[in-house]
Amino acid sequence: MYLQTLFIALREIRRNAMRSFLTILGIIIGVSAVIIMSTIGNGATAKVTADIARLGSNMLSIRPGQMRGPGGASAEAKPLEMADVTAIEREVGNLEAVAPTATKGVTVIYGNMNWSTSVIGTTNRYLAVRDWEIAEGRPFSESETRSGKMVCLIGQTVRRELFGGQSPVGEQVRIGRQSCRVAGLLQSKGQSSFGTDQDDIVLIPLQAFQSKISGNRDISRIYLSVNEGASTEQAQEEIRLLLRERRRVGPKESDDFSVFDMKEISDTMTGTTEVLTTLLSAVAAVSLLVGGIGIMNIMLVSVTERTREIGVRLAIGAREREVLLQFLVEAVVLSTLGGITGILFGVSSSFGITNLLRIPYVLDPLMIIIAFIFSTAIGIIFGFFPARKAAHLNPIDALRHE
Numbered sequence: 001m002y003l004q005t006l007f008i009a010l011r012e013i014r015r016n017a018m019r020s021f022l023t024i025l026g027i028i029i030g031v032s033a034v035i036i037m038s039t040i041g042n043g044a045t046a047k048v049t050a051d052i053a054r055l056g057s058n059m060l061s062i063r064p065g066q067m068r069g070p071g072g073a074s075a076e077a078k079p080l081e082m083a084d085v086t087a088i089e090r091e092v093g094n095l096e097a098v099a100p101t102a103t104k105g106v107t108v109i110y111g112n113m114n115w116s117t118s119v120i121g122t123t124n125r126y127l128a129v130r131d132w133e134i135a136e137g138r139p140f141s142e143s144e145t146r147s148g149k150m151v152c153l154i155g156q157t158v159r160r161e162l163f164g165g166q167s168p169v170g171e172q173v174r175i176g177r178q179s180c181r182v183a184g185l186l187q188s189k190g191q192s193s194f195g196t197d198q199d200d201i202v203l204i205p206l207q208a209f210q211s212k213i214s215g216n217r218d219i220s221r222i223y224l225s226v227n228e229g230a231s232t233e234q235a236q237e238e239i240r241l242l243l244r245e246r247r248r249v250g251p252k253e254s255d256d257f258s259v260f261d262m263k264e265i266s267d268t269m270t271g272t273t274e275v276l277t278t279l280l281s282a283v284a285a286v287s288l289l290v291g292g293i294g295i296m297n298i299m300l301v302s303v304t305e306r307t308r309e310i311g312v313r314l315a316i317g318a319r320e321r322e323v324l325l326q327f328l329v330e331a332v333v334l335s336t337l338g339g340i341t342g343i344l345f346g347v348s349s350s351f352g353i354t355n356l357l358r359i360p361y362v363l364d365p366l367m368i369i370i371a372f373i374f375s376t377a378i379g380i381i382f383g384f385f386p387a388r389k390a391a392h393l394n395p396i397d398a399l400r401h402e
Helices: 002-015 019-054 082-091 125-129 140-148 156-163 206-214 232-246 262-305 308-315 320-357 364-392 395-400
Strands: 059-064 097-112 113-122 134-137 151-154 172-175 178-186 202-207 221-226 257-261
Touching: 002 156, 019 262, 019 320, 019 364, 059 232, 059 262, 082 202, 082 232, 097 151, 097 156, 097 206, 113 156, 113 206, 125 221, 140 206, 140 221, 151 156, 151 172, 151 308, 151 395, 156 178, 156 202, 178 202, 202 206, 232 257, 257 308, 262 364, 320 364
Parallel strands: 113 202, 151 178
Antiparallel strands: 059 221, 059 257, 097 113, 097 172, 097 221, 134 178, 151 202, 172 178
């Protein structure tokens, strides 16, 4: 009986092919929208996580002043010093590397080419903290770091703008008014989640930066990496207490410096993208309800059109539950076809969209299963009322219907 009922349902759907397609279009759009939104959200979350990881593993950063809005540190906060770096290395445990940095925007010149970029004075430990490899050449030597010799490591963006596809290692560039030899080329890190180009950078020894570029001994930021398995929260608190003491911050005064934990930033940004993914998926799921209403509407029309047929079936002995089952199966078949088509369209479309947005393609099988079950449930729920109406028709009144 069930197989025959299914065949009859397919026959009726095929008889009104265009109307059936328009009926399930809402289900197709709803299911595909849910899959696309969840896939894009998962991909965005994965990209944020990967970008944060590329900034450095188990990394903390310290800067003078408190963050005030999207701008930066408080202007009245005194800068950090090398003595602070030495104290942190000596008194804070479980630190793998500590890298002081000072930054300035400078124009770099090679031949008749020039490029404005960020020049950072630091040490080789900066590469370890930021988990940054050298693609070509070498890092600074100990003698270059101690003596403040003008050598530099350049990022891929600077190489492209000044040298094109040519190797920069061993070439002389001019940083401001200072001649500098390129010792190495950094591996590409790409764009960060904050929208900055991490490859638009030039590194030089800190001593050389302070004596020949900035003209002062200020440290603008300190980067630290914590040993694997150690608590970044504990290291963060130890650093905060140490710097409060060194900078003579009173018990009732706020810190005049900021210590950032990249894990906290990663968790915050990941949590935000996950909430947005859930919200977008929920909004997309509303279209499934719209599709269900469309199925109910068309099934009510079908009942009206087939009233005489229903009367004949009831008159020759068909039971109410058989008529109920007939129309309910038609509604479920429509929604199931819509669900399958929506899954195929959603999976293929999300693959193309993630490639276009350059984010990872992270398909969630659970979301596909939920969307399919939900689409089938829509057919049962919204198909029940028209089916019940058909089953409760009076055979005599149905036979009189024109």
